[in-house]
Amino acid sequence: MPWLVVDDEDRLVEPVRRFLIDFIARDNRTGSVRSYAYDLLRWWRWLRVVDVRWDHATSAEVRDFVLWLGGATKSRRSARTDSASTTGTTNPITKKPYLDDRYKPRTIRHSNAVLRSFYDFWIERGTGPLVNPVPLARSDRRRPHAHHNPLEPFRRGEGRLRYNPKVPRRRPRQMPDQRWNELFGALRSNRDRAILALAVSNGARASELLGVRGVDLDWGDQLVRVVRKGTLAEQWLPASPEAFVWIRLYLAEGPPADPQAPLWLTLRRRDRGEGLAYQPMNYEALRAVFRRVNALLGTNWSMHDLRHTAALRMARDESLSLRDVQTILGHAHLSTTADIYLVEEESQVIRRVQDHLAELKERAKRPAPSVAGGYDDSDLAVLFGGGAA
Known part of the structure; x- marks a missing residue:
């Protein structure tokens, strides 16, 4: 089990453990297990405060839990330092808000979905409450897909949850060419330049690019093979010639590359006192790259901004169809690509x-x-x- 939930006395919470075992058996990734475990840990602490057993919870506890999340402040292991002056404000250069310590509507909606899935698991096994404490909205108490249009894809038939907050529609964030040049010029290594050049050329996600190996590069056709985040399917994506130039420069200055090993390496000091050693680059190391650049430029760009930039550039190119953009971005439905990126600048x-x-x-x-x-x-x-x- 990659993640487990324990109580105040360090005892394993058995209902959560059994649910997570079933969740892993349904071929969910480790990151999803971590997310579900944290949501259930937060729910377990809430039940302890209100003194209600998990199998006696009702919609009243869920309602009060949602209200508390909407007004609570996240607990932090350590106080903010440099980010204390910017939390909750908007960056004047990027026009993007800084994160604060409040629970966002998307977090609350995800928490409700996790709780409903958790209680559905136990109701199917005849243990727990007779009725799921996370209710559906009154208008959605109908048979799933009763009036489904055969020309449209099937959506989840469960319906909308009653206590889900509304999520404001966010426009995709495109990075202007001038800001992109500033960001690219502030990078300190050819490795970072190669990763960002790949991201802005094909819109691949950070986790997909970090999983690239040496054998996943097609130098002749200038293609990069990635493993898609949701489906885990392998897909070849085109990349710009400039990206392959930076990859060549990065490989020329590092150790001999193993074609079967991860492509992106970083120097880290090991705990055994062996000095610096090359290790595969992870997501936290990539975030550190953006923290250094953002501190230098006074911005708050992220890796996902490059995905939005690449997608909007492709969507506004008359030589590319919307189906082409959907294929490169890896969206399951064409409507997802249209809803997000077919917006007027x-x-x-x-x-x-x-x-x-x-x-x-x-x-x-x-x-x-x-x-x-x-x-x-x-x-x-x-x-x-x-x-x-």
């Missing part, structure tokens, strides 16, 4: 409205047209249905 909308307002201002300054000489006013009145203005 905000700067172009603002520019067109400004041109419209400027035209109205110029039109108001123009003198009123006068009637040319040689025309009789009564004839014009008959022609236009009124006086000549």
Whole structure:
């Protein structure tokens, strides 16, 4: 078991353990197990506070739990240092908000989904409450797919959960070319330049790029093979020639690369006192790269901003179809790609409205047209249905 939940006396929480075993058996990844375990740990602590057994919980406990999450502050192992002055504010350069210590609506919705899945597991086995304490919305108490359009893909038939908060629609964040040049110029190694050049050329996720091995590079056709995050399927993605140039420079300055080993390596000091040694680069090391660059530029860019940038560039290219963009991004449904990336660029909308307002201002300054000489006013009145203005 990669993750387990224990109580205050370091005893294993058996209902959660059995649920997570079943969750792993359904071929879920380790990161998902960690996420589910933390949500269930938070729920277990809440039940201890309200003094309710897990198998006696009702929708009232879930309702109060959601209300508490909406107003609570996350507990931290250590106090904020440099980020204390920026938490909850918006970066003036990137126009992106900094994270704060509040629970976001997406976190609450994920928690509700985990709890409903947990109680469904135990209701199927005849243990636990008779009714799932995480109820569906009243409007969704109907048979799943009762009026499904055969031309549309099937969605989850469970329906919307009653206490799910509304999630504001967020626009994808495209990095302007000038900001991209600043970010790329602030990188300190060819390894970092190669990773970011790959990300901005094909929109691959961070976890997908970090899993690339030497054998996953096709130098002739300039392709990179990645393992997709959701389906775990292998897929070849195109990459820009500049990305392969930086990969070549990175490989030339490092140790001899093993084609079967991870491509991206980082120097780390081992605990056994053996000095610095090359180790596979993980997600935390990639986050450290962005922390250094953001501190230098005064920004808060992330790896996912490069995915949005690549996707919007492809979606606005007339030579690429929306199906092409969906395939490169690895979306399961075409509607996902359309809903996220078929948006009008905000700067172009603002520019067109400004041109419209400027035209109205110029039109108001123009003198009123006068009637040319040689025309009789009564004839014009008959022609236009009124006086000549």
